[in-house]
Amino acid sequence: MASEGVFIGRSDIEHGGAGQELLLKRANRHGLITGATGTGKTVTLQVLAEGFSNAGVPVFAADVKGDLAGLAADGDGKPPFVKRAQELGLDYQPDRFPVVFWDVFGEQGHPVRATISDMGPLLLSRLLDLNETQEGILNIVFRVADEQGLLLLDLKDLRALLGYVYDNAAALSGEYGNIAKQSVGTIQRRLLVLENQHAEKFFGEPALEIGDLIRTDRAGRGFINILAADQLMNNPRLYATFLLWLLSELFEHLPEVGDPDKPVLVFFFDEAHLLFDCAPKALLEAVERVVRLIRSKGVGVYFVTQNPLDVPDTVLGQLGNRVQHALRAYTPRDQRAVRAAAQTFRQNPAFDTEKVIGELAVGEALVSLLDAKGAPEIVSRTLIAPPSARVGPLTVEERAQLIGSSPLRGLYDKPIDRESAYEVLTARTQQATEAAEAPPAQEGALGGIGDLLGSILGTSRPRGERLSTGQVIARDVTRTVTNTVLGQLAADIGKKVGGRAGGSIGRAIVRGTLGGILRR
Template identity: 65%
Template sequence: MDPILLGKGVTDDIQVFLQPRFGNRHGLVAGATGTGKTVTLMTLAEGFSKLGVPVFMADVKGDVAGLAMPGQGNDKLLARAKDIGIDGWAPADNPVVFWDLYGQLGHPVRTTVSEMGPTLLARILELNDTQSGVLDIVFKLADDRGLLLLDLEDLRAVLGLVADQRKDISTQYGLVSAQSVAAIQRNLLRLSQDGGEGFFGEPALELTDIMRTTPDGHGVIGILAAAQLVLKPRLYSTFLLWLLSELFERLPEVGDLDKPKLVFVFDEAHLLFDDAPPALVQRVEQVVRLIRSKGVGVYFCSQFPDDVPSSILGQLGNRVQHALRAFTPRDQKAVRTAAETFVPNPRLDVAKAISTLGTGEALV
């Protein structure tokens, strides 16, 4: 099985490959804006697709969609391909399926309120601890009484029931205040106005929809149109976390395979961990730690390595570090942190190398 060519060494002229059997060891692509992170992600996606591995990734800036069309070759590209050692290179398209939570730029993505669950829904709605506790009671009540929670209208109906029977429900399940119910209802209204209404309902997304291969054996690249979605960071990050959790809960154990069953790319990873409660970070750590044995490789992409908590960063075996510019104290700290995560090499000043890398260059 051919490995994925990532590039060629600047100092030693040796080709750098990612072996397919290590594809599920997870990874991190980091670097400042404009240093080549997106091209690295597209290279990985195209390489995995050729191996027959489906890929799911978000298109935050609108440029990943170009994978669906063949590029245009020119003398510079041909010379670069020859220099790297790619024989017979020619522009080619890739099998791509577009997805969109709003159903405008791709196939609509839907799930039910019940499948999302109270913890992740509370994050989308930006509820405080007290309001999140009331939402837990709402889900428990619906479960005990056999009430379906498919879409936001169902959730509003159960919230109305809780408001009407607040005293009895408070006695049985715990204190439910009218203020908390009203706050949840207001946040549901805001979510609906932001376009979240279409995300909840049936038919729900099936995992097989994002784990497809073509008749000729290529993995299908699922691209989530996220240029508008990323403007609502909680909804963007929580959706991807929900999808990752679904993969973790439903896929069977397969151990170490010759290649992953799916590669999941989490772009703008800092949005997942910004203001995330400890329980949520712990949940992400658990999923990342254990999902490898289910044949799924998770790749985070962000500007700074320390955007990812250290407990999760330690699980990421495949690292591609593009340039970081040490212009501010925050940048200088990020460069030192990034350097400390690499294996010590007496022949290389990693911190200096990271700050002097050119566009398209990286430490791997």
């Protein structure tokens, strides 16, 4: 088991070769793996993941193409890998690694869930592609939930609270500012689109516990957490938002450790351009802040993408360990990318970095890692070591067997739906409806007399029901008799009280008590 660094490959093989190791003490300074499609980025990612696992460092990686799943199976000794190992002076040894599979949709691994509250209004606004006004309303929704003690766990909770804000927009606007019903409606429509993409499977409980990503097996090797992202890629906005949420959760929950002897967790972000494409300024600032500060939590973040220009300069400057595979400069943009990539390295006087980037063979890369003092080393042309595990996907049966024997089996597989905003608001609406539909209460002895007279003479009928001829006659007689009785009763009460005021009081009491008889 490696103790100081992760072996990546060997440079200048023709002249004896110098080993290239990513120092574990500097692995939390982040990194970047770039290169054109088919030049070996995924193999480099796998080599690093294997090395970190052997060093007892847990890994999280998004598996976009399904290739990383092979880390759970022994390598099959492909001739190119055996030959490369010989060129590097290594004995090729097949191996497998402890792997936990995850899947937002719960099909190819343990379900990954987060609550609406955990996601927060900023990331939700990014996910729903809201403008500034709509994002402001979403912030009001979260504030109302906090002040009224309403839990926001899943999408139906958010939809119910949006409905509450819509119905009470006038009252809430006085306290929180203008709430345009049109904007609320827009958010609800965006939620519908999200539900149609099955994002409701991501929101809910049990939510992912960060500690379950930071585990080692009995041999002390770090678990490699692989997120099945092949289907998730069909919704790049959800993919990017999920990964940023995960980084934010790591930053919030992990303690400060400074620069540990080895990372607490290493996070590989494949197809990183999906996070930055068309991202609003606020979100880019959040990414930059998380990447800059999460280093002190002992977390290393490694972006994997085709082009260095995919990563904003403010983030690129935080990435100390660089592996650059071949880039093809066919267009002006490609030429700019090659030039930009070359300029990020500490130059080697032995060769022209910009020229070499276009000449690299598959499995070769320009490598510049941080030294013991944290300074970038001179860039070197390096032959990348072959991985020990299988390069390629697992069969359906192999994956199912590994999921069934996972140490987390049963913890996340069954969803939980406890009382939250949806249930509370639904109960309130039901109670209000029942109260509105209930007949007015008749109180006291006179109220009972009124009910009795209405029952006997047929006046206590459902509203709108047609009366028979007999019932019409009974109604008219009842009104005549009742008016006579009420008039006398009011006069008696007035005498007791005295004067004109007494008569008014008497009539009011009688009307209030027995008025239900005359409503028909």
